[in-house]
Amino acid sequence: MMIKKMFALSLTLVTLLYIALATPVSTYAASSTATSDVAKAEAFIDQAIKLAGENKLDQAKSSYQKFNDRWYKIEDGVRESSSEAYADIEEKMGQVSFSFMQNKAGSAVNALKSLKAANEKFIDGRYASGNNIKKNVSLTDFIALLTNTKSLIESNNVQEASEKMAEVKSTWLSVEGNVVSKSKSVYDSTERDMVTVSALLKANQPNTDKALKLTNQMINDLKPLAAQKGYSIWDAALIPIREGLEALLVVGALLSFSKKSNRPKARKWIIGGVSTAILASIILALIVTFVFSSISFGDNNFLIVGWTGVIAAAMLLYVSYWLHRQSHISNWTQYIRDKSEAALGTGKMFSFALLAFLAVFREGTETVLFLIGLVQHMTPLNLLLGIGLGLGTLAVIALIYIKIGVRIPMKPFFVLSSLIVFYLCVKFTGSGIHGLQLAGIIPSKVDMSLPSISLLSFYPSWYSAVPQLLLVAGALALIIYTFIKNIKNKAAEQREEIAN
Structure with a gap:
C-alpha cells in the first residue's frame, strides 16, 4: 500500500512538472548590451589583424589577448542572446590561438578575419536567436566548448584551457540529461574525465598530452549521441x-527492517x-528552470x-554498523520486544527518515533535471508514458525487495542489509567527494596510476x-575483530x- 501511494504521488508530481515546463515561456530578443559589448x-581584433599583416606577431597576440580578456566578461551575454553565435565565436577563438602557436602571420590573419566575421554576424543579428535568456545549451554547443578547449590545449595555452574547462563543467548540467538518456557509460566517463582534465591542466607541471587525449575522447564519445535525434x-x-x-x-x-520489527510508525x-x-x-x-539558467546553477548542483x-554516506556508515551489530543478537525477537523503544525510538526513526530523504533527494534532483532535458524532444504522451513505466518498474522492484x-531470517537479513548499505556508503563517499571536486570545493588533483x-x-x-579505502579497511578490521571475539566467546562457553 505504501509503495502504491509513493508511486501515485511521484507520477502526479511529475505530471504537474511536465505541464509547467511545457507551458510556453515569453521569449526575448538578442541582448543589445551583448551586441554593443562585442x-x-x-577593436582589438582589428588591431590584431593589422599587426599580424605587418608580421608583428607578438604585438598582434598581445592585442588579441585583450579581446580574449574582454570576452570572458561578456560571453554570458552572448550565450544568452544566441547559443549558436556563442559556439561559433568560441570555435573561431580556438583557431586564432592555434594559429599563433604556429607562428605564421598568414594563418593568424586568416583566423583573426574569420573571428571578426563571426563577431560581425552576431552584431548584425544573423545568428539564430536564443529567444529565451534562460535557454540551456545543446549537446552540440557543449561539444563545441570541448573542441575549443582541445584547441587551446593543442596551442599550449594551458591557463585559457583550464578556464575553458571550468566553463565546460558548469555547462554540463544543461546536457547531462540528454547524455544519460542515451548512454550511461558515456555519462559516467565524461563526468569523470572533466575532473581529470581540469586537474591535469592545473597541476604544477601540466600534463597536456594526457589532457588532450581525454578531451578528444570525450568529444568522440559525445558526437554520436549528438547525431541521435529521437x-x-x-x-x-x-x-x-x-x-x-x-x-x-x-x-x-x-x-x-521496519516491517520485520513490526513498527508501522517507522514506516510512516x-x-x-x-x-x-x-x-x-x-x-x-x-x-533552476525558471529562476536560474542551468549554466549558472551548474556548480550549485554539484x-x-x-x-x-x-x-548520506556518513549516515549509511552508522546504519551499516548498527545493522551489523543486530546480526549478532542471538534472540532478536525477544530483544525488539524488550527494547523496542531503544531500538526504534523517535530519534532513530527521524534518522531513518532523514537518510531516506537524503538518498532520494540526491538522486531525485538529478532525475528531474534529466527529464527536463527531454521535455522539448518528446511528445507529452511518450514522455509521461516513459516516466510512468520507469516509476512503475521501480515500484515493482521495491515490492519484490x-x-x-x-x-529472510533475521540474522541473514541483517548481514545482507549491512553489506548493501555499506556498499552504498562507499559509493556515496566517492561520488559525493567527486561532486565537491566538480564544484571546486575540493582540489581536482588526480593520480593516473x-x-x-x-x-x-x-x-x-x-x-x-x-576515504573509500579507509572505509573498506575499517570494515575488514571490524569483521576480523568480531570473528575473533565470537571464537573467544564460544571457547569460554565451552x-x-x-566446568559445570
Whole structure:
C-alpha cells in the first residue's frame, strides 16, 4: 500500500512538472548590451589583424589577448542572446590561438578575419536567436566548448584551457540529461574525465598530452549521441530506473527492517522522508528552470550532489554498523520486544527518515533535471508514458525487495542489509567527494596510476580514494575483530559447560 501511494504521488508530481515546463515561456530578443559589448571588443581584433599583416606577431597576440580578456566578461551575454553565435565565436577563438602557436602571420590573419566575421554576424543579428535568456545549451554547443578547449590545449595555452574547462563543467548540467538518456557509460566517463582534465591542466607541471587525449575522447564519445535525434519511451523510463535504484536500496532496506520489527510508525517516517525528497527535488528543478539558467546553477548542483552524498554516506556508515551489530543478537525477537523503544525510538526513526530523504533527494534532483532535458524532444504522451513505466518498474522492484527481505531470517537479513548499505556508503563517499571536486570545493588533483571503477564511484584521485579505502579497511578490521571475539566467546562457553 505504501509503495502504491509513493508511486501515485511521484507520477502526479511529475505530471504537474511536465505541464509547467511545457507551458510556453515569453521569449526575448538578442541582448543589445551583448551586441554593443562585442562591437567594442572587436577593436582589438582589428588591431590584431593589422599587426599580424605587418608580421608583428607578438604585438598582434598581445592585442588579441585583450579581446580574449574582454570576452570572458561578456560571453554570458552572448550565450544568452544566441547559443549558436556563442559556439561559433568560441570555435573561431580556438583557431586564432592555434594559429599563433604556429607562428605564421598568414594563418593568424586568416583566423583573426574569420573571428571578426563571426563577431560581425552576431552584431548584425544573423545568428539564430536564443529567444529565451534562460535557454540551456545543446549537446552540440557543449561539444563545441570541448573542441575549443582541445584547441587551446593543442596551442599550449594551458591557463585559457583550464578556464575553458571550468566553463565546460558548469555547462554540463544543461546536457547531462540528454547524455544519460542515451548512454550511461558515456555519462559516467565524461563526468569523470572533466575532473581529470581540469586537474591535469592545473597541476604544477601540466600534463597536456594526457589532457588532450581525454578531451578528444570525450568529444568522440559525445558526437554520436549528438547525431541521435529521437528519444523513445524507454529512454525516458531508463532515467528514473537508473537514478532510482540506489535510493531504492536504501529505502527498501529501511522499510524491510521496519516491517520485520513490526513498527508501522517507522514506516510512516521513512515514507515521509521519501515524499518530502520527491517534492523538494521537483521544486528545486522548477527553480533552476525558471529562476536560474542551468549554466549558472551548474556548480550549485554539484554542491548539492556532493554534500548530500557525503552526509548520506556518513549516515549509511552508522546504519551499516548498527545493522551489523543486530546480526549478532542471538534472540532478536525477544530483544525488539524488550527494547523496542531503544531500538526504534523517535530519534532513530527521524534518522531513518532523514537518510531516506537524503538518498532520494540526491538522486531525485538529478532525475528531474534529466527529464527536463527531454521535455522539448518528446511528445507529452511518450514522455509521461516513459516516466510512468520507469516509476512503475521501480515500484515493482521495491515490492519484490521488501517481500524478499521480510521472508529472510533475521540474522541473514541483517548481514545482507549491512553489506548493501555499506556498499552504498562507499559509493556515496566517492561520488559525493567527486561532486565537491566538480564544484571546486575540493582540489581536482588526480593520480593516473589509480583505476577508475564506476560501479564503486572510485575515481583516480586520492581525495576520494583514501576515504573509500579507509572505509573498506575499517570494515575488514571490524569483521576480523568480531570473528575473533565470537571464537573467544564460544571457547569460554565451552569451558564453562565443561566446568559445570
